[in-house]
Amino acid sequence: MKIPIEHPVLKRRSVKKISSEPLDKKVVMELLEAAGSAPFHSKVEPWHVYTIETDAQKNRYFQAVVEGFAAKADAPLTEAKKADLATSQQKKVGESPLILIVTSTITGDEKKDFEAICAVSAFIQNFQILAFEKEIGTLWRSGKFIFEQAFQEKLGIPADEKVMGVFALTRVTELPAAKSRRSASEWIKEI
Ligand SMILES: Cc1cc2nc3c(=O)[nH]c(=O)nc-3n(C[C@H](O)[C@H](O)[C@H](O)COP(=O)(O)O)c2cc1C
Numbered sequence: 001m002k003i004p005i006e007h008p009v010l011k012r013r014s015v016k017k018i019s020s021e022p023l024d025k026k027v028v029m030e031l032l033e034a035a036g037s038a039p040f041h042s043k044v045e046p047w048h049v050y051t052i053e054t055d056a057q058k059n060r061y062f063q064a065v066v067e068g069f070a071a072k073a074d075a076p077l078t079e080a081k082k083a084d085l086a087t088s089q090q091k092k093v094g095e096s097p098l099i100l101i102v103t104s105t106i107t108g109d110e111k112k113d114f115e116a117i118c119a120v121s122a123f124i125q126n127f128q129i130l131a132f133e134k135e136i137g138t139l140w141r142s143g144k145f146i147f148e149q150a151f152q153e154k155l156g157i158p159a160d161e162k163v164m165g166v167f168a169l170t171r172v173t174e175l176p177a178a179k180s181r182r183s184a185s186e187w188i189k190e191i
Contacts, residue, residue: 008129013176015137020095021171023136025053028098028169031134035127038119042105046116047123048161052099061099062086064154068145093141096168103161113162120164131169141166 003010032049040046052061066085070077077085093099104120106113128138145151146163157163 008133012129012132013137013178014128014139015132015170015172015176016139017137017173017176018093018095018168018170019173020097021173023097023169023171025098027134028131028136031127031130031136034130035123038122038126040119040122041115042112042119045119045123046105047120048103048105048157050101050103050155050157052101053097058090058094058099060155062089062094064151065089065143065145067154068143068148068151071148071150072144093166093168096170098169100167100169101155101157102164102167103157104164106160106162117162117164124164124167127167132172135172137170137172138167141168 005011036045036047038047052058063086066077066082066089069085070082102120102124104113104116106116124140128140131138142165146166149159152159152161152163
């Protein structure tokens, strides 16, 4: 058996280059709904999605990123440094018509949290594959700031959720090169 190269799993690429071209939010919502068919092993699905669309929401997000970096820094950040960080985020994702933050419910129980994070990863990958099929590009972003409570607090994301990633959606305007993968024979081993 050979999986055809046009199979959605093999076709998907991360898309870093962001275009400001509008996206149909209704389509994105349908893709998220479908991504929610991911497996999960808790009473309710562990994933949550926060949307950032307007300039005001984007500014709040940039400020949250700055708060996240500030919480990580050894010394208080100067106002100039904070402004630089906000500008750099603006350059990275500001053009995106729709930014998603995906989180997972966490409880402090190792097994439950492991299962929740795995389920949300499956949800994310479902979404990335479905979106790429509709020429909507994603890149899983896990900047250091996502691990900071200060980042979450600024956005009103509850403390019992773990931020899994930020996804600045974009129309796919050019096909990024495929990142090569090792042959399965290199990582499949007999016990
Ligand atoms: C959990 C996770 C976190 C990631 N974080 C980042 C990130 O912070 N910045 C980035 O440029 N890419 C990030 N990526 C994207 C990977 O770099 C990308 O998937 C990889 O290079 C393979 O490329 P492909 O997705 O086009 O196959 C992340 C991917 C995963 C699974």
